[in-house]
Amino acid sequence: MMSSTCGSCGESLTDGPRCSMCHLEFHYGCAGITEGGYRRLGDRKLNWRCPKCKQPGLQSPQPCLTPTSPDIVLEIRALAVKLQALDPMAADLKVLRSEVSDLKDQISEANSSIRLFNGRVSALEERMTQVEKSQEQVELLHAEVKNMKVEVNAREQWLRINNVEVKGIPQTSNENLYTIIQSIGSKVNYCLQKQLISFITRVPTREKSQPCPIIVSFANRYVKEDFLAACRAANKVKLLTSSDLELRGNTNIYVNDHLTVQNKELLQKTKKVAKEKNFAYTWVKHAKIFLRKNDTSPIICIRSEVDLSKIH
Structure with missing residues (x-):
């Protein structure tokens, strides 16, 4: 060139x-x-x-600094110092670029994890929605089952409407249950003819130490109510005992409505609440449970535990 x-x-x-x-x-x-x-x-x-x-107004050209000029030598030296100072910074910059690259990779992985997590959260929310719907169905089923239990109990109690349960009669072999019930009728001044009774039997009980109660089924509920009323009236004067029937021992005899297991449990809970709330009277009539605070307060019929929860 x-x-x-x-x-x-x-x-x-x-x-x-x-x-x-x-x-x-x-x-x-x-x-x-x-x-x-x-x-x-x-x-x-x-x-x-x-x-x-x-710029035509400039008449003289700007001087060009030559390598031999003192100013350019000083400037070159200053630049060299600056370049030397920049060398560590360049190394740091290289490390920083590497770290930034690693950080970008980590952010990318984090974004992938977040997308995966969001997907799982969405799936979980969907499952929770299904569970909530199922829970609503379960609650409806529980309510329906509860209503069915109440209905079944009511029907079972209706089947026992003609029955009385006699507790406290000592149990012996070759006993004549009809004779025993007829003796009770005599003691309470109620003439009990055999044709008024459908059947008599003892039923098993959880209390192994106590004699099995006797279940008497009458021909109709009116006979049963009359017999039960006579027993209660007599007990107000003197509580009937086994010795009054010329049976061994001197245990008290109780004649009551033949309640279902569920109603017996409800009666025990009612008695407990009555004691806690200072209710004076708890009784059963026509196989229904009643409460009364005192002689002037209204009578409360207890049909379920919900009724008990409303008592203050």
Whole structure:
């Protein structure tokens, strides 16, 4: 490549921008443009003008600093110091870029995990919705079962409407239950004819230490109510005992409605609540449980534990 001189400083040059007006060539530094910037001009280099041609008022060209100039030497030295200072920063920058790259990978993995987690949460929410719907159905079924139990208990109690339960009769072999019940009728002044009784039997009990109660089923509920009323009236005068029937021992005899197991449990709970709430009276009539606070308070019929929960 042929060498020429700079149109600004007069020093020789081998490469530099060429002015489209004065047709002089310049050092890149003298021309006020970098080599990279000049080459990026592309076809526009054909119209490039030097600083002097751009500003005609400037008569003298700016001096170009040569490598031998003291100022450029000081500047080069200063730049070298700065470059030396930048070397550790460049290394730190490289490490930082690596850390940023790792962080981006971690963020990408975290985003994937979050998307997976969100998917699982959505699936869990869907399952929870199904569970809530199922829970509503279960609650409805529980309510329905509860109503059915109440209905079954009511029907079972209705089947026992003609029955009385006699407790406290000593149990012996070859006993005649009809004779025993007839003796009770005599003691309470109620003439009990055999044709008024459908059947008599003892039933098993959980209390192994106590004799099995006797169940008497009458021909109709009216006979049963009359017999039961006579027993209660007699007990107000004197409680009937086994010795009154010329049976062994001196145990008390109780004649009551033949309640279902569920109603017997409800009666025990009612008695407990009555004691806690200072109710004076608890009784059973027509196989129904009643409560009364005192002689002037209203009578409360207890049909279920819900009724007990309303007592204050």
